Amino acid sequence: MAPRSKVELYAAIRRDCRAGLSKRAVMRKYGVGHPTVQNALESAWPRPRKKLPPRPTRLDPYKPLVDQMLRADLDAPRKQRHTAKRVLDRLLEEHQAHDISYGMVRDYVAVRRGEIRAMAGRGPVEAFVPQSHRPGVEAEVDFGDVSVRLAGHTVVCYLFSFRLSYSGKAVHRIFASGGQEAFFEGHVHALSVLGGAPTGKVRYDNLKAAVAKVIGFARERRENERWITFREHYGLDSFYCRPGLAGAHEKGGVEGDVGYFRRNHLVPVPEVDFLAELNLLVEQWDEQEDARRIRMRPRTTGEYFAVEQPLLKPLPDKSFDTSRTFALRVDRHSRISVRTNCYSVPVRFIGRRVRAVLHANELVVYDGSAGIARHERLIAKGGERLVLDHYLEVLVRKPGALPGATALEQARAAGKFTPVHDAWWAAACKVRGDRDGTRALIDVLLLGRRIAHEHLVAGLAASLRVGALTTDAVALEARKAQEADDADTGLPEPEPRRREPTVTSLTARRLAHLPPDTRPLPSPALYDQLLGRRARGTTTASKGERMS
Structure with a gap:
């Protein structure tokens, strides 16, 4: 078999020559010349190919001029230095270099600028020093943008990552906003999953949720007062990285983790109805990552975390309230405004002050201690989230407002107001x-406060089939659908048959549940006697009238 590479060819030539084969015979056998055989006998390793000299380009005559411009940039203001386009423009205007292109100049400037700065001692080559971390001491925190198909719409959410530096164990959470509520809730969730807090420093960006002001270019920061309270509650020691891209390298572990998690678990773009569903998946993915080996580590992340977890600082017994509370007045549209977004409450609270508790992913509204509304938090600014059920009492008096109601449009988009409706x-x-x-429909919608949505839709469909378009008929058939579902759950068959609902009158249903009537039928004989007495009395009275 003929040799497949030059190394194998040299080895075959040397082997045949040691076996006594002449150089001429070897040349004929392998179809090579005398220099090849001689080189193979001199060295078992082929000589490297000679490097060809660089090919001349049309830019060569102008390279000294470009270098002169880049050297002048060393002392120029940062925002008034030559770009590749400006270099090309000057070459065209001052030296009539019409035979060169922008691509030539761009490629040369991209390489030569750094070389000139390095030769002048202005720009050393970027280097990173490997770091070692003790178990249970350090951690890193960061936010990253992720796109999610939420209820049929593509929105930008925020991925929170809390990563232990020693083991690489990371805990993630996706929030509707990157505000302080999400920042705090992400910490609470991560620390509860990890079972403790780092004993040393936690590295952060200069997030507004934590830092009120960056003082110069030093490490000194003026922290947010609420963040100070939260940090002291859990005993966290914060370390703030340098602003800008340079600071990102100081917490490269969590920066890389956010990108890794986004590429490996959020591609393709996930489609969910609620963020709570997505966060359940995120928890499962975090557990799967315990079996991952980071780079060339000999053990998995879970094995390293098993060593690190007992060394973490214990958590306080009392949890920190991460929500924000607002005292708001309900406007005449039965809405409250929270962080530039509007949310509906029942119309009976118009004009009254209510308490709104804002979490990272939801808003809960209270009247005193009673909860009166709960909404998933809006992501974009200037949005509205209205619940049709909150407006039913006023729609009973104003049925003409229902067809164009914003709450109805949102109910259709959310699937709460179906084509059956x-x-x-x-x-x-x-x-x-x-x-x-329309009023009949509103009465049906009011039934939804005590009847499950799917049963109410079944009642609507059943009453529509037979033309019994009354609230009582819908309520009856919805109750029958509920009873059928309850009966189905108790049957041993995997696919029990459901009885097709039929509409019956309410009178017949009530009579069916009454006990049988055992009384004897009345006799008409006594009734005839009463009629006879009444007729004789009438005759006597008429005679008296004639006599008078």
Whole structure:
């Protein structure tokens, strides 16, 4: 078999020559010349190819001029230095260099600028010093942007990452905003999962959630007062990196972790209805990462964390309240405004002051100690989240406002107001007129406060099939659908048959549950006697009238 590489060819030539084969025979055998055989006998390793001299380019005559411009930039203001385009423009204007292109200048400037700065002692080559971390001492925290298909819309959310420096164990959470509530909740979740806090420093960016002001270019920071309270509650010792790109290298572990998690678990873009569903998946992915080996480490992340976890600082018994509370007045549109966004509350609270508790991913509204509304937090600014159920009492008096209501539009988009609702509404308006048909629909929607959504839709569909467009008929069929579901859950068959609901009158249903009537039927004989007595009395009275 012929040799496949030059190394194998040299080895075969040397072997045949040692076996006594002549150089001429070796040349014929392998089809090579005398210099090749001679080189193989002199060295078992082929000589490296001679490096070709650089090919001349049309830019060569102008390179000294470009170097002169770049040297002048060493003392020029940072924002008034030559770009590749400006270098090309000067060569064209001052030296009529019409035979060169922008690509030539760009490639040369990209390499030569750094070389000139290094030769002048202005720009040393960027180097990184390897670091060692003791178990349980240091950690890093960062936020990263991620895109999510949330309820059918692509939105930008924020990935929180808390990473232990020794083991590489990271805990992640996705939030609707990157504000202080998310910053605090991410810490609380991460520390509870890790079972403790680092005993040393935790590295941070200069986030507004923690840093109120960066003082010069030093490490001194003026921290947010609420962040100071939170940090002291858990005993965290903060270390703030330098501003800008240079500071990102000081916490490169968590910077790389955010990118790794985004590429490996959030591609393709996840599609969920609520962020709570996505965070359940994130918790599962974090557990899977315990089996990962980071670079050339001999053990997995989970094995390193098993060593680190007992060395963490214990957590306080009492948790920190991470939410923000606002005292707000409900406007005449039955809304409250929180952080430039509006959320609805029931109309009976219009004009009253309520307490809004803002979390990272949701908003809860209280009247005293009673919760009156709960919303998923809006991501974009200037948005509105309205619940149709909050406006039903006023829509009973103003049914004409329902077709164009924003709450109805949002209910349709969220799947709460289904095509079955629309079909039942259209049929009711056709039979009763627009006003009475809309009021009937509102009465049906009020049933949703005590009947599950899927059962109410089943009741609407059943009543629509037979044309019984009344609230009582919908309530009856919804209850029958609920009873069928309850019965199905108790059957041993994997796929029990569900009885098709039928509409019956309420009178027949009530009579079916009454006990049988055992009383004897009345006799008409006594009734005839009473009629006879009444007829004779009437005759006597009439005679008296004639006598008078």
